[in-house]
Amino acid sequence: MSTSTSTQPAAGPGRAAIHNAASPGSGPSFFRVLNSEFIKFRTLLSTTILLASTAVVMVGFGALSAWGTGQFADQAASDPEAAAAIAAQGGDLVVTVPTSGVAFAQLILGSLGVLLMSSEFTTGMARSTFAAVPKRLPAFVAKLVVVIVSAFVLTAASTYVAGLVSVPILDNFGLKLDLASSQSVKLLLVTSAYVAAVAAIGMALGTLLRNSAGGIMALVGLFFVAPIAFQLIPGDFFEEARKYLPGNTINPLTAVEHVPDTLEVWQAALVLGAWVVVPVVVAMILLKKRDV
Amino acid sequence: MIEAEGLTKVYGDKTAVGGVSFTVQAGQVTGFLGPNGAGKSTTMRMIMGLDAPTAGTVTVNGVPFARHAAPLREIGALLDAKAVHTSRSAYNHLLAMAATHSIPRKRVHEVIDMTGLADVARKKVKGFSLGMGQRLGIAAALLGDPQTIILDEPVNGLDPEGVVWVRNLVKYLASEGRTVFLSSHLMSEMALTADHLIVIGRGKIIADAPIKDIITGKGHTRTRVRSDQPDRLMQVLAGTGVSVELQDHELLEVTGLDQRQIARSALDNQVLIYELTPLQASLEEAYMELTKDEVEYHSLITTGAPVPAQSGGN
Numbered sequence: 001m002s003t004s005t006s007t008q009p010a011a012g013p014g015r016a017a018i019h020n021a022a023s024p025g026s027g028p029s030f031f032r033v034l035n036s037e038f039i040k041f042r043t044l045l046s047t048t049i050l051l052a053s054t055a056v057v058m059v060g061f062g063a064l065s066a067w068g069t070g071q072f073a074d075q076a077a078s079d080p081e082a083a084a085a086i087a088a089q090g091g092d093l094v095v096t097v098p099t100s101g102v103a104f105a106q107l108i109l110g111s112l113g114v115l116l117m118s119s120e121f122t123t124g125m126a127r128s129t130f131a132a133v134p135k136r137l138p139a140f141v142a143k144l145v146v147v148i149v150s151a152f153v154l155t156a157a158s159t160y161v162a163g164l165v166s167v168p169i170l171d172n173f174g175l176k177l178d179l180a181s182s183q184s185v186k187l188l189l190v191t192s193a194y195v196a197a198v199a200a201i202g203m204a205l206g207t208l209l210r211n212s213a214g215g216i217m218a219l220v221g222l223f224f225v226a227p228i229a230f231q232l233i234p235g236d237f238f239e240e241a242r243k244y245l246p247g248n249t250i251n252p253l254t255a256v257e258h259v260p261d262t263l264e265v266w267q268a269a270l271v272l273g274a275w276v277v278v279p280v281v282v283a284m285i286l287l288k289k290r291d292v
Numbered sequence: 293m294i295e296a297e298g299l300t301k302v303y304g305d306k307t308a309v310g311g312v313s314f315t316v317q318a319g320q321v322t323g324f325l326g327p328n329g330a331g332k333s334t335t336m337r338m339i340m341g342l343d344a345p346t347a348g349t350v351t352v353n354g355v356p357f358a359r360h361a362a363p364l365r366e367i368g369a370l371l372d373a374k375a376v377h378t379s380r381s382a383y384n385h386l387l388a389m390a391a392t393h394s395i396p397r398k399r400v401h402e403v404i405d406m407t408g409l410a411d412v413a414r415k416k417v418k419g420f421s422l423g424m425g426q427r428l429g430i431a432a433a434l435l436g437d438p439q440t441i442i443l444d445e446p447v448n449g450l451d452p453e454g455v456v457w458v459r460n461l462v463k464y465l466a467s468e469g470r471t472v473f474l475s476s477h478l479m480s481e482m483a484l485t486a487d488h489l490i491v492i493g494r495g496k497i498i499a500d501a502p503i504k505d506i507i508t509g510k511g512h513t514r515t516r517v518r519s520d521q522p523d524r525l526m527q528v529l530a531g532t533g534v535s536v537e538l539q540d541h542e543l544l545e546v547t548g549l550d551q552r553q554i555a556r557s558a559l560d561n562q563v564l565i566y567e568l569t570p571l572q573a574s575l576e577e578a579y580m581e582l583t584k585d586e587v588e589y590h591s592l593i594t595t596g597a598p599v600p601a602q603s604g605g606n
Contacts, residue, residue, distance in 0.1 A: 026394040027362030036391035043384035044377065119377060127342055127375035128385075128432060132392040134341040134358035291343040 028133045030142065036132070037142040041116070041150065050112045051150070054105050055158040061101030062162025063169060069097055070173030094170055094177045095184055098163035099191045102250070105158070106198040106223065109151045113202025114215035116147060121210035126292050136288055144203055144280065151199035155192040163188075187254055194250050197276045198223070201246065204279035207287055223247040246275040293318050293471055294339060294440065298348035301334050308334040310495035311348060316473045318439075321466045323486030323503070324475035325579065331495040332475040333371070336444050339473075340369050352440055364393045368433030369442040374425045375432075378418040382409055382428050385417065389432055403431040408457075422449025430458070440471040447481055459485045483507070483575040491582055498582050507578050515551055517544045518567035519558070528561045529554065545571070 041047055076082035120126040133139040163179045170177050206215040230242040243263055252268040294316035301309040309331040316322045326332050337343040339350050341357040352367050360366040376385050386400045404413045407427040426449055433441055447455045466472045476482055489506050491499040499506055519525045522544055526536045534548035546554055551568050558565045
C-alpha cells in the first residue's frame with residue numbers, strides 16, 4: 001500500500017528492524033508507548049511543580065517534625081515518667097520523622113495521578129493519544145507505570161532527604177535516627193508504595209471521571225472526608241468500615257507492632273491492593289468501551 | 293481507501309449518523325461537505341476508532357483503524373484543532389506522538405518546517421492562534437507519512453495564505469496517490485480543492501459524485517434564454533420535467549432541456565431567440581438544491597452518477 005515518497009525517512013527497504021533503526025513500519029509497541037508517556041510526563045510544567053511541592057512538603061515536614069520531637073524529648077527530660085515512656089519505645093519516636101509529610105504527599109501525588117489522565121480528556125489530547133494507540137490499554141498501562149514509578153521514586157527520595165535533614169536536628173536534642181536501620185528502610189519503602197498506590201487510585205479516578213476537579217474531589221473525599229465522616233456517624237458498621245478505607249491502611253502497614261482493633265499487615269495490604277485493582281480494572285474496561 | 297458500510301452513530305435518541313455508506317478513493321481529494329451538525333466529525337471520529345459505531349463498519353485500506361500494526365503510519369488525522377495538551381510545546385507534543393511509533397526526531401523537525409511552525413514550536417500551545425493550532429494538527433497528521441489523510445475543517449481559522457497552503461498541500465498529497473478526505477462546511481473552498489464530493493445532511497449521504505457532476509446537477513442544466521416572444525417560447529418548451537421561468541422582460545430561465553433542444557424547438561416554431569447561455573451553478577447553489585429536497589435528489593444523484601471507480605483526479 002505504501003506509495004509514500006517525498007518525506008519518507010531514509011531507511012532500508014526492509015521491514016521493521018530493532019526499534020532504534022526507526023524502520024518505516026514500526027508501530028506502537030509497549031516500550032515505545034511508555035517512552036511517549038514519559039515524554040508527556042516530563043514536558044508539563046504542572047507535573048514538575050507538583051513533584052517539587054511534594055519534595056518540599058516531605059522535607060519540610062520532616063524537619064519540622066524532627067524539631068518538634070526534639071522539643072518534646074527535651075520537655076520529657078524534666079519529666080521522668082515521659083522519659084521512661086520514650087525510652088520504652090526505643091527508636092520508635094524518631095523513626096517516623098522522615099515520613100511525617102506523607103499525608104500531604106499522598107494528596108499531591110494522588111492529584112497528579114488524577115490530572116495526568118483527566119487533562120488528556122479536558123484538553124482534547126486524548127484524541128491524539130488514542131489515535132496513535134487505538135488499542136488504548138497500552139497507553140493506559142504505560143501512563144500507570146509512569147505514575148506509579150514516579151510517585152514511588154519521588155516519595156522514597158524525598159523521605160530519604162527528609163531523613164538526612166532530620167538527623168542533625170534530632171542530634172541537637174540528643175536523639176539518634178539511623179536511616180540505615182531496617183525499621184527506617186521498611187518505613188521508607190512501605191510509605192513510598194502506599195503513595196504510589198494512592199497515585200494509581202487517582203489515575204483511575206481521573207480516567208473514570210474525565211474531569212480534573214471531580215477526580216481530585218473524589219480523591220479528597222475518599223482519603224480525607226470519608227475517614228472523618230465514618231468516625232462521626234454513629235454505629236458499629238461505620239466504625240468497622242472505617243478500617244477498610246484506603247487512607248486508613250497506612251497505619252497498620254507501618255506499625256512496628258500490631259495495634260489491637262486495627263487490620264493486620266497482610267489484611268491492610270490486601271485492602272489497599274483491592275482499592276487499587278478494582279478502580280484500575282473498571283477504568284480500563286470503561287476506557288476501552290467509551291468513546292473518546 | 294476508506295470504506296464505510298452502513299455506518300451509524302446514535303447518541304441517546306439523536307441519530308448523528310444514520311447508516312451511511314461511501315468509499316473514499318486514493319489519488320484524489322474527496323470533500324466531505326455538510327452543514328454544522330450534519331455528522332461529519334462523528335463520521336471521522338468513527339473512522340479513527342475514537343467513537344465506536346452503533347452499527348456498521350468502516351475500514352481504512354481494508355482493515356479497521358485499530359487493527360493496523362502502525363496506525364500513525366497508515367492514517368494521519370486532524371480531527372480537532374488543539375487535540376493537544378495546551379501546556380505543552382508544539383515540539384514536545386509532536387515528539388511524544390512520534391515516540392509511540394519510533395518516528396525519528398528528524399521527521400518531527402521536518403513536519404514542523406513543512407507546516408511553518410518553526411518559530412513557535414518551542415512555545416506552549418496555549419498561546420497559539422486558531423490558525424497555528426490547525427497547522428500543528430496538520431503537522432501531527434503528517435508525522436507518520438501516512439497513506440491516508442483525514443482533515444476535519446482544516447482551513448478553519450487559517451489566514452488566506454494558510455488556506456491556499458492547505459489547498460495546495462492536499463492536492464499535492466493526492467497527486468502522490470494518497471487518500472485525502474477533507475471535511476468542510478465552506479462550499480467555496482470545496483469547489484476549489486476537492487475532486488470528488490460526498491455531501492451529508494442530517495446524518496445521511498445526500499450526494500456522492502465527482503464535483504463537476506454535482507455542480508452541473510446532472511440533467512438539471514439551466515439555460516438562460518432571451519427571446520422577443522417569451523410567452524410563445526414558454527408554451528413551446530413546456531413539457532414534463534421542464535420548468536421555464538420568466539425572469540425579466542424577454543428573459544427566461546429554462547431547466548430540464550439542454551441548449552440544443554431549446555434551439556431546435558425555437559427553430560421548429562419560428563421563435564427568434566437571441567441569447568442561449570448555459571448556466572453553471574455554483575457549488576453553493578448546487579448544495580442548496582441538494583439539501584432543499586433531500587429525498588428527490590438522493591435518488592437522482594446517486595443513481596444518476598454511480599460512484600466512479602475509475603476516479604483519477606481531474
